[in-house]
Amino acid sequence: DAGITQSPRYKITETGRQVTLMCHQTWSHSYMFWYRQDLGHGLRLIYYSAAADITDKGEVPDGYVVSRSKTENFPLTLESATRSQTSVYFCASQGNEKLFFGSGTQLSVL
Amino acid sequence: AQSVTQLGSHVSVSEGALVLLRCNYSSSVPPYLFWYVQYPNQGLQLLLKYTSAATLVKGINGFEAEFKKSETSFHLTKPSAHMSDAAEYFCAVSDRNAGGTSYGKLTFGQGTILTVHP
Numbered sequence: 087d088a089g090i091t092q093s094p095r096y097k098i099t100e101t102g103r104q105v106t107l108m109c110h111q112t113w114s115h116s117y118m119f120w121y122r123q124d125l126g127h128g129l130r131l132i133y134y135s136a137a138a139d140i141t142d143k144g145e146v147p148d149g150y151v152v153s154r155s156k157t158e159n160f161p162l163t164l165e166s167a168t169r170s171q172t173s174v175y176f177c178a179s180q181g182n183e184k185l186f187f188g189s190g191t192q193l194s195v196l
Numbered sequence: 197a198q199s200v201t202q203l204g205s206h207v208s209v210s211e212g213a214l215v216l217l218r219c220n221y222s223s224s225v226p227p228y229l230f231w232y233v234q235y236p237n238q239g240l241q242l243l244l245k246y247t248s249a250a251t252l253v254k255g256i257n258g259f260e261a262e263f264k265k266s267e268t269s270f271h272l273t274k275p276s277a278h279m280s281d282a283a284e285y286f287c288a289v290s291d292r293n294a295g296g297t298s299y300g301k302l303t304f305g306q307g308t309i310l311t312v313h314p
Contacts, residue, residue: 090239117300128200128286128304129240136296144301176239180300183247185232187239 092177092188100196105164107191109177117180118160120144120152122173123190129176135160167195198223198289202305210313215259215274217308219287222268228298229270230288231261234307240286245299246270247292257281282312 090111099105111118116137121129131144133152141152149171151163164171172195178185203218221227228247232240244255251263257280261272270287288302 117296119300121304126306128306129288129302130304131301134297134301145303178239178300180297183299184230184242184245185240185300185302187241189237189239 090179090186090188092191094191096192098194099167101168102166105167107162107175109160109188111158111179113179113181114157115179115181119178120162121176123176124173169195171195198227198303200287200289200303200305202287202308204308206309208311209277211279212276215277217272217285219270219305220268221289223289225293227289228292229263231272232286232288234284277312279312282310284309
């Protein structure tokens with residue numbers, strides 16, 4: 087199916103563990119983005135990518151790593167999860183002068 | 197630096213009543229402005245955007261917004277609320293001079309939850 091998909095939908099982990107959130111889009115959009123959503127903060131940009139092998143930091147990049155070896159995939163890794171990274175994470179791709187969002191990953195760090 | 201303020205974290209209206217969600221922005225240059233809607237347990241979807249000279253912008257589902265430069269505002273309205281409009285609404289701003297990221301590298305407001313009563 088065409089679209090943008092995120093996995094897993096829900097994830098529970100412990101502090102200090104590495105976690106990778108997956109994002110896949112089928113449109114071959116060049117630009118992709120990772121946002122986190124927290125109550126009272128709206129959405130904040132973590133990282134974005136203009137194309138394969140081109141990534142850049144957003145507003146809140148600390149503690150996160152991204153890669154983009156293929157245009158369609160844009161995984162987000164928390165190298166050593168902290169409680170402050172408990173959040174809902176949204177991946178999005180840019181096309182037709184707008185963002186297309188995935189359904190999100192709800193991450194809890196215990 | 198850009199910022200967005202949405203006045204009122206919760207707005208409640210009756211079905212058939214006017215919907216007004218307020219958004220004010222701060223930007224050093226004329227920005228692009230967006231309204232996105234989020235239904236429960238879903239990602240966001242674009243309602244409408246302002247990118248050019250037309251200050252009154254019409255979007256999907258009967259929503260519209262007016263860009264007022266003098267007031268640095270971009271309020272969202274709908275003449276008659278429907279039960280299906282219940283959702284969280286986000287105002288967002290971007291730098292129109294940011295090249296390829298002008299439509300994706302957004303600064304969001306805190307969101308306004310709209311409740312519609314029968």
